[in-house]
Amino acid sequence: MSGQLIAVGLGSGDESQLTLGIARQLRDAAHLYLRTEDHPVVEWLRAEGISYTTFDSVYTEHDSFPAVYDDIAERLIAQAHATEGTIVYAVPGHPRVAESTVSLLSERCPSQGIELTVLGGESFLDQAFVRLGFDPIDGFQLLDATMLNPASLSPNLHIVIGQVYDMFTASDVKLSLMEVYPDDYEVVVGHALGIHGAEQILRVPLYELDRVEGYGNLSLIYVPRTEDEAVRNRTFERLHEIVGILRSPDGCPWDQEQTHQSIRKNLIEETYEVLETIDDDDPTAMQEELGDLMLQIMLHSQMEEEVGSFTVYDVIQSLNEKLLFRHPHVFGDKTANDAEAALKNWEQMKAEEKRLKGAEQASASVLDGIPRDIPALMKAYKIQKKASKVGFDWERVEDVLDKVAEELQELREAILSDDTSQEDTLLELGDLLFAAVNVSRFIEGDPEEALTGTNRKFVKRFRYIEEQLRINGKSFDQTDLLEMEKWWQEAKLIES
Incomplete structure (x- = not known):
């Protein structure tokens, strides 16, 4: 090993909460670094004449906390390589509780040839259990305010949210909690828990969470567990x-x-x-x-x-x-600058998915993958789209329109012929509908949506006719097609 680092916890309060072992480490340290000087124990360090270096200046050099923590970890590793003897690195609370820099050091020190020792310290959780009066055996969540996700909230557990550095962070917490809890749900803000003369415990409705003053390194938000149906029913x-x-x-x-x-x-x-x-x-x-x-x-x-x-x-x-x-263009290394490219990626990965599952490609059909029981109009559209991808398609919309005319004529002949069976006539009707679906593809429309729009339009106009009959005190058997057609045209005029 080319260096030694000892990470220790300063606890959640003043020097009275330091363990004897940690106090000795701080007194005896030849090289003491603090993540931040903003901690009650620092006053004791000064009184004892213990010299130290802080990383407070690093906070002003970066736009995000992850970048700050990464920089601090790298600086400590560099110092461990360059320094004779052991470096003591002190952090607020417990070094294994909500302390990203120590987590980063644990990941990186072994590969850097640095021996890392982590010693305890009272965490802010110890004071939270005591001062807020709940037993963790009932079940609780410890969450990071800077990475809070509404989906991770479990209302049946006590929830402690740390890293509430300022009102902006508190506002983000409020918005996340409001996804699950009522706006007036009572939450607790704790500042400097267990520190004499500085502790504040404030109970406020959720909507006032970002109006509370005093947020800082020693702040947390506590959301009591609840069996309230109004809350649980949102999970x-x-x-x-x-x-x-x-x-x-x-x-x-x-x-x-x-x-x-x-x-x-x-x-x-x-x-x-x-x-x-x-x-x-x-x-x-x-x-x-x-x-x-x-x-x-x-x-x-x-x-x-x-x-x-x-x-x-x-x-x-x-x-x-x-x-x-x-979605390799989102979660992988592929790119897609438009919807068409994204869809192409989707289809390629879908095919790869089938290959990995061992699907027989030799016997596979181009038309595979279309649900058997979807509506016939939608199914015709999907069949035609799949066939068109391998070149089995019309070249021009004019050709498709000619096909519609041809199928219409064949249907006309089948209906008027005494020799055509009902089954064959229905097949001709199907051919006409299939050709009409082809038209929808060429004009980049969805036949299901087109027919749905026409159905809606018909219903609206027909209801207008019914309304006019009621206004005139008539029923359908007291009118004729000519009068109904007049009202139909009126309905069309109203729409336009």
Whole structure:
């Protein structure tokens, strides 16, 4: 080893909270470095005449805390190489609790030939347990304010959030917590816990979290655990729990009886109800219908969990892995400057995925991968797109329009012929629809969306006719096609 480093903790308060061993290390250190001078023990160091060097100036040289911590770790390693004897590096709290510089040193020192020893110290958690009055055995989370993700929050646990350096960080914490907790949920801000004359414990509603003054190196935010349904109902875990209860022996008789086949149609219906809210541009209804669709996914997953095949968490894992694998331009080393390039990457990775799974390429069809039971109009569109990728396609839209005219004529002849069966007539109708789908591709439109728009337009105009009948005190059997056509034209004028 070419150098020695000892990382020690200054504790969360003044010198009275230092262990005897740490106090001796600080007194005897020939080379003492502090991550920051902003700590109550520093006053004692000065009184004892203990000299030290701080890294406070490094904070002003970088725009982010990770960059600061990286720089400090590299400087310490360089000093360890250049210095005879042992370097003592002192950090606030405990060196293994929320101390990034020590984590970086632990990773890098072995490969640099530096012997690193980590000694303890009272962490801010010790004072949090005492001063905030909760038992960690109940379950708690320790989270970093600078990297807080709403998805990581578990309301059924006590949550302690450290690294709340300033009001800006507190504001970010507030916004993350509001994704799960009500705006008026009571949280606790702790400043300088356990330090006589400096400690502050403030209980405030969540929306006031970034209005509290005094945030700094010795600040934390505490979110008490809760069983409040309003909070728990915003978590995925609660949804999984509810669906499990519904399917349990003590749950809902209807839910208990369902199978994949019995609720198959529900999945289809809920999908179309979501599509309706999208077409109506109705976010409120969309929120509800997406929930109904999610319930179908949860029920199917729960049925498989009960027999040990997979759980909804396996479903999520598979999806996450697929998204990561098929987006190499985001999570890998490929590039995509537009949507077309991104889609090309997706298709290439999809093919690679099949190869890795051992799919037989020799017997594979270009048309593989199209769901069997999707609506026929959508299926025709997908079939044509796949065929076009290998060159089986019309060259000009004019040719496609000629094909539509040809198919229309054949349908006309089939309908008017006494020799054509109903089955053959329907096949001619299918040919016409298939040709019309080809037109949609050439004009870069979606046939499903086109027909959906026409359906919506027809319903709106027809309801106008119904409204006019009511206004005039008539029913359908008291009017004729000529009058209805007049109202139809009025409806068209109103739209324009």
